[in-house]
Structure formats: structure tokens, C-alpha cells
Amino acid sequence: MAAENKTYRIGGLAITGTEAFLESFEPTFSAYLNQTVGEVYPGVGFIAVPLAFDDVWDAVSSASVDFLFLNPGSASCMESEFGVSAILSLRNFRQGNELNLFGGVVITAANRSDITEVAHLQDKVVEGVSVSGLGAFQLQWGLLQDQGFNLMADTEEVRFAYNQKKIVYDVINENVDVGFVRTDMVERMDAADLVPEWPLQALSHVPSDLAKEVVGALLLINETHEAAVSGGYSTWDVPLSYADLRR
Structure with missing residues (x-):
């Protein structure tokens, strides 16, 4: 199947908000791909499309x-439900290190010396990004469950912010007691298991040559390229393999 002359839309989960997503990934998904792939297929273009969690399925x-x-x-859910296939995995770059794995962390304000272990989450207000958020909810939920803590029953309230930066600010401002974010958002209190970094997937209708x-x-991108920066x-x-996430 040959590539059509059209603008291909790359939908990305905007976990820190629309503006932050576009600032980070428009240089890759729009500018860079238009420049490189667009030279091979002159009628083809690319645009980065921020998605909220609730937008993905539709x-x-x-x-x-x-x-x-x-x-x-x-x-992994999209692969199971719609046959969407991973074509690449991101390799992150933090503090001079290349990382192809990430995890989830549990954070509190620096002055909350009363919350230093799992049992201290009892009757506290906890905030995650979304029930479908992996690094900012599901990994921590699983970690607590493994330690015998029932997140939904044992806390006072579980809230969803739909933006990881908001979670950090809510913790700092003590609007909530505890926040769940992915590992590279802030320094960690307690970490969940590491999982492979985010994949880029192609829907089944995308031509294989494209x-x-x-x-x-x-x-061809490396850490010094402006898109990577x-x-x-x-x-x-x-x-990478995402099979373990479907268990």
C-alpha cells in the first residue's frame, strides 16, 4: 500500500498539558518528519495532535x-483492542543518562514527615493523573496492593488531575497529601517497578512504506539534535516488549 498525499496525524498523550506536549514534540513529529519524510513523499505532511486520556479511545x-x-x-491496550503496532520505543535522556525504562513514584511535600511509609497513606488524600495513567497511577496502585494496602478503601479520597505538573503543584501547596507521578517528574519517595519507555505506534491503515x-x-536523531533536545x-x-503489561 503506497503512501497517500495527506497530512498524517500523530496523537500523543499530553500528560503535562497541551502546550507542554506541543513544545516538546512538535519539533519531532511535525517539523522534523515534514523535513525528512516529506522530502521522500512531497505530498505527505505530519502534525502533532495532543490527546487527553479520555480522547485516546475515540x-x-x-x-x-x-x-x-x-x-x-x-x-498495550490499543494494541490488544485495535491491532495498533509499536514501530519504535523512545530512549529518554535525563541528567546525562540514556534511559529506556521508567517507573512511578509516590511524592509528598518536604515538610510531611508524617508520611514516610505505605501505612501512613491511611485516610490521606491521594492524587494521580488518571485511572489509565501508567507511571502516574497504575504502577503505584499495584505497588501498594502488593504491600497489602487497598488504595480505594484505605484512603480518604483518590483524585485525578489529568496533568502531572498539576499533581506536583497540588502536593507542594498541600492541596493533597500524596501525589503519584512518573519517575522523572521529581525526586522520589518510593518507586514502583520499571517498565519500557513510551512507544510510537502506527495504526493498521498506515502504509507500510511510509x-x-x-x-x-x-x-537518525541523536541527543544533540534540536528535536531531541x-x-x-x-x-x-x-x-521494546510490552507483553508484561497485558498480564
């Missing part, structure tokens, strides 16, 4: 996006 089921950049939990060009172009990553890599 965007995929209606095929209003062509590629997806989601957290591994959501990506997907190959996208893969080839993104693999904007996105806070080092490069892209062959897709």
Missing part, C-alpha cells in the same frame, strides 16, 4: 489519528 476507533505516542499501558520512512528518519530524549530505538 481517536483510534474513528481513525482520526494515524500514529500514537502513548504511555505503555495505554499503548511507516518504514518514519522509523528510518527517527532512528526539545523532547528531552536521546533517540528512538527498535520497539
Whole structure:
């Protein structure tokens, strides 16, 4: 199947808000791919599309996006439900280190010396990003469950912010007692198991030759490239395995 002359939409989960997502990934998903893949297919363009958690299912089921950049939990769900396939995995870049794994952390304000272990979450107000958020809810939920703590029953309230930066500010301002965020948001109090970094997926209707060009172009990016600097990553890599997330 040959590539159509159209603008391909890359839907990305905007976990820190629309503006932050576009600032980070428009240079990769729009500017860079238009420059590189657009030279091979002059009638083809790319646009970065920020998605909220609640937007993902409809965007995929209606095929209003062509590629997806989601957290591994959501990506695994889309693969199971719609046959969306991972074509690359992000390799993150933090404090001079390349990382292809991330985890979830439990955070509190610095002055909350009364919350230092799992049992101290009893009757506290906890905030995560979304029930479908992997690094900012599901990993921590699983960690607490493994330690015998029932998050939904044993806390005073569980809230969802739909934005990880808001979670950090809510913790700092003591609007909530405890926050759940992914590992590279803030220093950690307690970490959940590590999982593979975010994949880039292609929906089944995307022509294979176009997907190959996208893969080839993104693999050429290194940590000094302006697109990588904007996105806070080092490069892209062959897709990692996300099978464990479907258990």
C-alpha cells in the first residue's frame, strides 16, 4: 500500500498539558518528519495532535489519528483492542543518562514527615493523573496492593488531575497529601517497578512504506539534535516488549 498525499496525524498523550506536549514534540513529529519524510513523499505532511486520556479511545476507533505516542499501558491496550503496532520505543535522556525504562513514584511535600511509609497513606488524600495513567497511577496502585494496602478503601479520597505538573503543584501547596507521578517528574519517595519507555505506534491503515520512512528518519536523531533536545530524549530505538503489561 503506497503512501497517500495527506497530512498524517500523530496523537500523543499530553500528560503535562497541551502546550507542554506541543513544545516538546512538535519539533519531532511535525517539523522534523515534514523535513525528512516529506522530502521522500512531497505530498505527505505530519502534525502533532495532543490527546487527553479520555480522547485516546475515540481517536483510534474513528481513525482520526494515524500514529500514537502513548504511555505503555495505554499503548498495550490499543494494541490488544485495535491491532495498533509499536514501530519504535523512545530512549529518554535525563541528567546525562540514556534511559529506556521508567517507573512511578509516590511524592509528598518536604515538610510531611508524617508520611514516610505505605501505612501512613491511611485516610490521606491521594492524587494521580488518571485511572489509565501508567507511571502516574497504575504502577503505584499495584505497588501498594502488593504491600497489602487497598488504595480505594484505605484512603480518604483518590483524585485525578489529568496533568502531572498539576499533581506536583497540588502536593507542594498541600492541596493533597500524596501525589503519584512518573519517575522523572521529581525526586522520589518510593518507586514502583520499571517498565519500557513510551512507544510510537502506527495504526493498521498506515502504509507500510511510509511507516518504514518514519522509523528510518527517527532512528537518525541523536541527543544533540534540536528535536531531541526539545523532547528531552536521546533517540528512538527498535520497539521494546510490552507483553508484561497485558498480564
